[in-house]
Amino acid sequence: MNKRLLLPLVVFLVLAGFLFAGLWRDPRQVPSPLIDKPAPQFSLARLDDPAAKLGTADMKGQVWLLNVWASWCVSCREEHPLLVELGKAKVVPIVGLNYKDEPSAGRKWLAQFGDPYTTSVIDRDGNVGIDFGVYGVPETFVIDKNGTIRYKQIGPVTAEALEKTILPLVRELQKS
Amino acid sequence: MIMTPLARVALPVLIALAALLPLPAAADAVPTEMDPVAAARLVKLSEKLRCLVCQNQSIAESNAELATDLRRQIREQIAAGKSDDEIVAYMVARYGDFVLYQPPVKATTLLLWAGPALLLFAGFFFLIRNLRRRTVTEPALTAEEQARAARLLAGDNGKLDQ
Numbered sequence: 015m016n017k018r019l020l021l022p023l024v025v026f027l028v029l030a031g032f033l034f035a036g037l038w039r040d041p042r043q044v045p046s047p048l049i050d051k052p053a054p055q056f057s058l059a060r061l062d063d064p065a066a067k068l069g070t071a072d073m074k075g076q077v078w079l080l081n082v083w084a085s086w087c088v089s090c091r092e093e094h095p096l097l098v099e100l101g102k103a104k105v106v107p108i109v110g111l112n113y114k115d116e117p118s119a120g121r122k123w124l125a126q127f128g129d130p131y132t133t134s135v136i137d138r139d140g141n142v143g144i145d146f147g148v149y150g151v152p153e154t155f156v157i158d159k160n161g162t163i164r165y166k167q168i169g170p171v172t173a174e175a176l177e178k179t180i181l182p183l184v185r186e187l188q189k190s
Numbered sequence: 191m192i193m194t195p196l197a198r199v200a201l202p203v204l205i206a207l208a209a210l211l212p213l214p215a216a217a218d219a220v221p222t223e224m225d226p227v228a229a230a231r232l233v234k235l236s237e238k239l240r241c242l243v244c245q246n247q248s249i250a251e252s253n254a255e256l257a258t259d260l261r262r263q264i265r266e267q268i269a270a271g272k273s274d275d276e277i278v279a280y281m282v283a284r285y286g287d288f289v290l291y292q293p294p295v296k297a298t299t300l301l302l303w304a305g306p307a308l309l310l311f312a313g314f315f316f317l318i319r320n321l322r323r324r325t326v327t328e329p330a331l332t333a334e335e336q337a338r339a340a341r342l343l344a345g346d347n348g349k350l351d352q
Contacts, residue, residue: 048283
């Protein structure tokens with residue numbers, strides 16, 4: 015058989031291969047350039063006590079999660095029971111970034127659904143969110159003892175992501 | 191236009207009422223207190239940047255809250271005297287190259303940038319090769335055919351074919 019006739023078939027198969035692989039990729043998952051970079055510095059008023067502040071510097075020396083949430087965010091409700099469970103287990107401190115939310119609405123939301131956070135801080139205008147490259151709430155960052163971002167979960171934390179990725183990473187980072 | 195009697199009465203009244211009302215102040219129409227140069231820079235910059243929420247719109251076009259916030263950031267940074275490059279670098283540091291509609295030339299984007307040119311050259315290569323082959327494979331006439339052609343040209347046509 016003429017080999018040249020096979021060329022269009024090869025081109026087609028390569029193209030089909032790329033398109034097929036593309037089916038399983040989520041265009042909303044934009045890789046963050048902040049992975050393995052120092053977490054942006056912030057110091058924000060606490061949701062439970064707006065007179066007090068909490069920031070990146072206060073978390074130095076421990077592995078922690080930064081969970082971006084808001085009372086207006088529907089997917090946050092989806093992941094919330096998992097976070098509450100994780101909060102109860104006290105495996106890792108979870109700092110909540112109450113993103114572009116009315117603080118009173120945020121407090122009410124926590125009272126209603128449970129508060130898994132070590133502390134939540136108020137990011138009323140979303141500037142700290144921008145510093146963290148947040149574009150789809152909820153988002154969760156794993157930050158190591160040196161304050162370096164090691165992982166970013168875009169969208170709700172799922173049981174699978176928690177067990178297969180986040181918790182093993184947290185344990186490994188806690189050892190070092 | 192067909193109007194019911196009620197509409198015939200109500201419509202002019204409504205129009206008159208609407209004229210009396212003050213125009214609603216849209217959030218976007220609030221004077222930005224920007225000089226025209228800075229405003230033009232804001233538009234130009236925000237058109238170059240992709241909104242991550244509605245990914246097929248630029249920050250200039252998108253009505254997503256994030257886009258509004260990022261426009262505000264750009265405005266503040268222009269006011270603070272930052273250059274265009276610094277503002278773009280600020281966005282890329284947070285959201286990655288994905289925010290740029292025109293990705294930078296890098297090792298990972300080389301194929302993207304060179305691809306169209308490569309395809310064009312490949313096309314030319316195959317075109318030229320094919321054309322060359324076509325002229326080479328033109329069959330030469332045998333001696334017999336040459337003689338026949340010569341006779342045909344001389345005008346002996348009829349006798350030969352019968």
